[in-house]
Amino acid sequence: xxLSLEGISKKVGPQAWLYEMSLAPKPGAVTVxxxxxxxxxxxxxxxxxxxxxxxxxxxxxxxVDVVGQPVRERNVAMVYQQFINYPSLKVRDNIASPLxxxxxxxxxxxxxxxxxxxxxxxxxxxxxxxxxxxxxxxVALARALAKAAPLMLLDxxxxxxxxxxxxxxxxxxxxxxxxxxxxxIYATTEPGEALLLGGYTAVLDAGExxxxxxxxxxxxxxxxxxxxxxxxxxxxxxxxxxxxxGGVQLNAGPLLALAxxxxxxxxxEVTAGLRAxxxxxxxxxxxxxxxxxxxxxxxxxxDTFVHVATAIGEVVAQLTGVHYxxxxxPLTLYLDPAQVYVFDAAGALLLAPQYRGLxxxxxxx
Amino acid sequence: xxxITLDLAHAYRPNPQQDSDYALLPLKMEFADGGAYALLxxxxxxxxxxxxxxxGLLVPSTGTVLFDGRDVTRATPQERNIAQVFQFxxxxxxxxxxxxxxxxxxNRKVPQAQIDKRVGEIAEMLEMSGQLNQRAANLxxxxxxxxxLGRGLVRPDVSAVLFDEPLTVIDPxxxxxxxxxLKQIHRExxxxxxxxxxxxxxxxxxxxxxxxxxRGRAVQVGSADALFERPSHTFVGNFIGSPGMNFxxxxxxxxxxxxxxxxxxxxxxxxxxxxxxxxxPEYVRLAQPQDTGALPCxxxxxxxxxxxxxxxxxxxxxxxxxxxxxxxxxxxxxDIAWLQVLxxxxxxxxxxxxxx
Numbered sequence: 001x002x003l004s005l006e007g008i009s010k011k012v013g014p015q016a017w018l019y020e021m022s023l024a025p026k027p028g029a030v031t032v033x034x035x036x037x038x039x040x041x042x043x044x045x046x047x048x049x050x051x052x053x054x055x056x057x058x059x060x061x062x063x064v065d066v067v068g069q070p071v072r073e074r075n076v077a078m079v080y081q082q083f084i085n086y087p088s089l090k091v092r093d094n095i096a097s098p099l100x101x102x103x104x105x106x107x108x109x110x111x112x113x114x115x116x117x118x119x120x121x122x123x124x125x126x127x128x129x130x131x132x133x134x135x136x137x138x139v140a141l142a143r144a145l146a147k148a149a150p151l152m153l154l155d156x157x158x159x160x161x162x163x164x165x166x167x168x169x170x171x172x173x174x175x176x177x178x179x180x181x182x183x184x185i186y187a188t189t190e191p192g193e194a195l196l197l198g199g200y201t202a203v204l205d206a207g208e209x210x211x212x213x214x215x216x217x218x219x220x221x222x223x224x225x226x227x228x229x230x231x232x233x234x235x236x237x238x239x240x241x242x243x244x245x246g247g248v249q250l251n252a253g254p255l256l257a258l259a260x261x262x263x264x265x266x267x268x269e270v271t272a273g274l275r276a277x278x279x280x281x282x283x284x285x286x287x288x289x290x291x292x293x294x295x296x297x298x299x300x301x302x303d304t305f306v307h308v309a310t311a312i313g314e315v316v317a318q319l320t321g322v323h324y325x326x327x328x329x330p331l332t333l334y335l336d337p338a339q340v341y342v343f344d345a346a347g348a349l350l351l352a353p354q355y356r357g358l359x360x361x362x363x364x365x
Numbered sequence: 366x367x368x369i370t371l372d373l374a375h376a377y378r379p380n381p382q383q384d385s386d387y388a389l390l391p392l393k394m395e396f397a398d399g400g401a402y403a404l405l406x407x408x409x410x411x412x413x414x415x416x417x418x419x420x421g422l423l424v425p426s427t428g429t430v431l432f433d434g435r436d437v438t439r440a441t442p443q444e445r446n447i448a449q450v451f452q453f454x455x456x457x458x459x460x461x462x463x464x465x466x467x468x469x470x471x472n473r474k475v476p477q478a479q480i481d482k483r484v485g486e487i488a489e490m491l492e493m494s495g496q497l498n499q500r501a502a503n504l505x506x507x508x509x510x511x512x513x514l515g516r517g518l519v520r521p522d523v524s525a526v527l528f529d530e531p532l533t534v535i536d537p538x539x540x541x542x543x544x545x546x547l548k549q550i551h552r553e554x555x556x557x558x559x560x561x562x563x564x565x566x567x568x569x570x571x572x573x574x575x576x577x578x579x580r581g582r583a584v585q586v587g588s589a590d591a592l593f594e595r596p597s598h599t600f601v602g603n604f605i606g607s608p609g610m611n612f613x614x615x616x617x618x619x620x621x622x623x624x625x626x627x628x629x630x631x632x633x634x635x636x637x638x639x640x641x642x643x644x645x646p647e648y649v650r651l652a653q654p655q656d657t658g659a660l661p662c663x664x665x666x667x668x669x670x671x672x673x674x675x676x677x678x679x680x681x682x683x684x685x686x687x688x689x690x691x692x693x694x695x696x697x698x699x700d701i702a703w704l705q706v707l708x709x710x711x712x713x714x715x716x717x718x719x720x721x
Contacts, residue, residue, distance in 0.1 A: 132409075162407045162563055164604055195670040216669040277672035296545040299569035299589045301606040302647060302688075307541065318672065320647055320688075322569075322590040327549060358669055358695055 001062060001150035001183050002027050003048060008057030010043055017043045020056070021209035023202055025185060030177050030199030032215060033187040035230060039204040041187040045153050048185060050074045061151075077144040077182075079154045083136035085128040091115070091139050092124040098147040114142045117176060134165040141169075145176065152182045156189065170196055191233040195219060203227045220355035225271060225347035234276045234305055236341070239312040242268040248342060253312035254288045256337040260351055265344060273341035276305065278353075279317035279333045287334040290315065294325040308333060366557050367524035369396040373428025373438075375414055381426075388414040389425070390581045396525075398433075399555045401548075403568035406578035406604075413529060415578070416561045420527050421445045432524055448526045450517040452533045454509035458502035462493055465501055466515045473520070487515045490550055507535045511543070518550055525557040532567060544570050565605060577601050593645070594710065599717045602643050608675075611649065611685050613660075613706065615642040615713070625660050625680045629707060633721045641714040646675070648710040649687035651695075651702060658707030660685075664700050678702060 003025055010018040018040050025031035033041045046052040047059060050071040059067050066074060077098075085094045095114055099107045115121040118138040120131075128136050137157060144152060157173075158166040174197055177184045188194060194201050194215055201215040203222075211218050211227045222228040228236050241250040247258040248270055256272060283289065292310035299305075304323040307316050308331055317333050325331065342351040374381075374391040381387050389411045396402055396419075404412035417423035418430060421442040430438045437445050448469070456465045466484045475483075488494045491511050496504070501512060510531065517526050532540050548571065551558055562568050568575050569589040577585045577592065577600070584598040585591075596602035602610030616623040617635045624642055652659035662678035662685055674695060676687045685704055689695065696702040713721045 163565070163607070164407065164609070167607060167609075192670070196668060196675075198668060216671070219669075219671050275672065296541065296548060297570070298541055298544065298566055300566045301569060301589070301593055302645075305541075307545070322593045324590070327545075327552065358667060358674060359692065 002060075003151060003183060004060045005044075005047070005054075006058040006060065008047060008054035008059065010040075010047065010052070011055045017207055018047075018054075019208045022057075023209060023212055025183055025202075026200050027183050028181045030174075030184040030186055030197055031212075032194040032197055032199060032201045033185060033204055034189075034191065034194045034201050035187075035204035036189055038206070039230075040207040041204055042155055043207075044204070045078075045155055045185060045187060048151070049076050049078060049153055075147075075149045075151065077147040077149040077152045079137075079140055079144045079152075079157045081156045081159050083128070083133060083140055083160070085136060085139050085143070087128055090125055090127055091120060091131070094128065094139050095124075095142045095146050098143060102147075110146065114146055117145075118142045118172065134161050134169070137161060138169070141173070145180070148180075148182070150182055152184045154184065154186045156187055158193075159189075174198070191219075191231050194231070201231070203230050205230050216357070217355070221349070221352050222341070223349050225273070225343040225349075228273050228341060228343070228349075232275060234316045234318065237274045237276065237279070237313075237315040239272045239274075239315075241270055241272050243270055244268075247337065248272055248340070250312050253310070254290070256288060256340055258337055258340065258342065258351060260342065265350075267345040269345045270350065271343045271347070273343060274315070274335055274339060276316045276318035278339035279315065279335050281317075281319065281331075281333065283334045284336060286338075287336055290333045290335065292331055292333065294327055294329050294331050296327060297323060297325040299323075306331065366398050366555070367432040368398040368434075369419060369525060369557070369559075370394075370431040370434070371396075371415075371418070371428070373418065373425040373430065375418060375423070375425045375427075384581070387581045389418070391428070392583055394576070394583060394586070396557065396559065399557055401551045401558045401560070401571060401573045403560045403562060403572035403575045404578060405562060405565060405568035405575050407563060409580075410578040411581040412561045412563075412576075412578050414581075415576075416527055416529060416559065419525070419559060420447050420449055446522070446524045448517045448520060448523045450513050450526065450528045450531045452530045454506065454513045454534070456501050456509055456512045456516070459500070461498050461500055462488070462504075462512055463497040465512050466497075466519055469516055469520050483519055483521065487519050490518075490553070491515050491546060507539050507543075510534055511546075514543070514547070518554065518556065521554070523556065525559055528558070528560040530562055531560070532562075532564075540567075547571055569605075577604060579604075595712060595719065596643070597719045599641060599643065599714050602645075602712070602714075606645060606647075608646055608686050610643045610645050610712075611706070612714070613642045613644075613680070613683050613685070615640045624706070625683070627660060629658055632707060632711070633713075635713055635721050636715060638715070640720070641717075642706060643712040643714055644706045644708070645710065646686040646688045648708055649685060650705040650708075651687070651689065651693065652705040654703050656703060656705060659703040659705045661701050662704045664696050664698050664702050667695060667698060676702070678704060680704075 005023045009020045035041050047054050058065050095111045096107050120138045198215050201218045202212040203210045205226050211223050219231055239250050241248045248256045290310045292308035295307040295309055297304050297306045304319045305316055339353045344350050371394045375389040376387045406412050418425050467480050470480045488497055560571055576583050579600045585601045592605045617637050622629040622631050660680050662680040664678045666677035668675040674689045678685050
């Protein structure tokens with residue numbers, strides 16, 4: 001199923017909720033809508049679902065303009081942040097409801113199959129209120145999957161769950177999406193979730209669609225500073241600098257030896273961006289040192305995020321494992337200039353670290 | 366400030382018969398004077414029950430709560446001299462920031478000069494000095510919660526300050542600043558702080574000692590480092606870290622370790638019989654075929670998660686995840702990859718408890 005949004009925009013009163021954008025999500029794949037709250041993810045999804053009409057532009061499904069077609073005439077499944085189920089129906093009947101509507105014959109078998117996939121087969125005869133939040137959301141997901149709609153829209157479906165449950169369900173959902181042939185649109189505020197889901201990502205910010213492409217590619221080659229900001233967690237470290245012969249001179253900081261494109265820029269002022277994971281504690285040959293003072297070490301379990309006050313501003317370094325740092329102690333971080341992103345004065349990408357995709361030892365990727 | 370000693374159990378229904386009837390299974394625990402503790406676990410694990418028992422909002426069904434050796438089991442929060450900070454701001458909208466911060470002191474008839482000094486200090490720590498004369502009503506949610514934190518911390522003579530998920534309403538990008546404030550404040554004021562959360566980052570960042578709880582049990586009390594490197598229970602191995610620890614069925618017999626039908630050497634003394642081998646994805650490495658301690662695994666998934674590559678594989682139906690460098694030479698999906706699972710970081714579990 002090919003959904004395509006052509007030059008759509010949404011205004012509510014004088015306020016623009018969505019600026020003009022076009023997007024044709026890859027059929028049969030997952031497209032993540034990534035953006036902070038208020039970025040326009042839900043507005044966009046409502047237009048995709050047919051719950052809202054765009055102020056301008058066309059929405060086509062397999063070439064047919066569907067603007068104005070009511071949502072019940074469209075074959076769309078939706079899952080929301082809140083766990084929405086029929087409270088008076090048992091789990092079994094909740095999952096079966098779309099199957100009954102579509103006149104499916106092997107309802108019993110399909111319900112059991114879906115319940116097994118989502119690990120809720122032991123709850124089929126309970127009511128939603130007798131389940132935990134995570135189990136209730138599994139029921140809602142099973143019902144959406146039962147619909148086997150060609151378009152499935154999920155609006156931050158895991159946000160209200162404990163993080164371990166989120167991790168588990170995200171993995172299962174990824175497998176279910178990959179096995180099915182629905183076009184899936186999945187909204188999230190979390191860059192990490194987009195990367196784990198893979199597929200394609202559309203980055204939204206303040207009502208604008210900034211970039212769309214394969215998820216890893218958008219992450220590794222953000223076309224603008226805004227995309228880099230939106231698609232990094234912890235936020236990409238940014239420092240002001242200017243282009244000088246041989247590289248970028250950071251204001252009040254070191255010179256980064258970089259081979260920048262030859263074309264002369266109108267303005268030499270640039271912003272250098274460095275991911276937290278590109279900062280480390282041991283120097284490699286060619287590394288540049290950044291001296292600073294520890295402001296805080298945040299420990300996630302798998303990683304430690306050290307916030308360090310340096311001459312170029314506050315930076316965050318992501319270190320694998322658990323590391324302890326006393327607040328206020330001096331710390332030197334090292335970075336490889338080849339890992340630096342450079343954005344021009346208007347915020348457009350000038351230079352990105354080399355990205356070749358995953359390297360397979362066998363030559364395949 | 367006080368040392369808090371718990372020796373108790375709690376059930377919300379009378380005559381508990383089995384483990385699942387207890388909100389808190391029988392436990393003994395001590396919180397040192399001036400320490401920073403977090404109670405961490407999924408919803409329903411008993412962490413809030415434990416907090417409420419310490420604060421005096423709840424009397425345990427059996428056992429005692431001691432503050433510096435004194436039995437306070439039935440004492441009210443006021444009698445225990447406890448300060449509390451809740452999920453949502455609890456402040457007086459009609460008062461100024463300064464009046465809100467001063468309120469707990471004024472209630473206890475602290476001399477005005479002392480109040481002014483202390484309010485000034487707390488406001489400075491929270492970076493609210495410029496807002497002291499503003500009415501609280503007009504402030505943003507995070508500023509209001511900062512006032513709540515300040516009210517909790519303003520009395521220097523409290524036995525302990527208890528926090529119940531205090532950063533829930535705070536915007537993610539402001540959270541780390543408040544975590545930092547709390548750490549600084551703990552270092553400067555040396556108060557006994559006990560912090561309930563389901564967020565591992567918050568717990569591990571804030572606390573010197575984290576109490577990991579599940580189903581009414583405290584399964585490990587330890588530093589962030591200990592929880593990551595030596596989880597004492599499989600629950601902790603899975604709960605801490607993202608993704609959690611890999612677990613593989615193993616068996617020790619005739620002086621060898623059997624994992625996935627392969628005989629591996631015993632690195633350490635292990636008890637005979639069925640075990641679980643636990644190894645974190647961070648410590649699983651790509652190895653050469655037949656390397657000692659490596660298992661032949663079928664690669665099922667490769668994810669470029671930006672800062673590293675997540676490899677998922679299976680060996681005899683058991684999943685293994687490995688976090689690899691983005692520039693590593695990777696096997697392809699469908700390949701057999703040899704994954705090293707034995708090393709100094711590998712842990713072994715019997716009946717879910719660590720044995721080596």
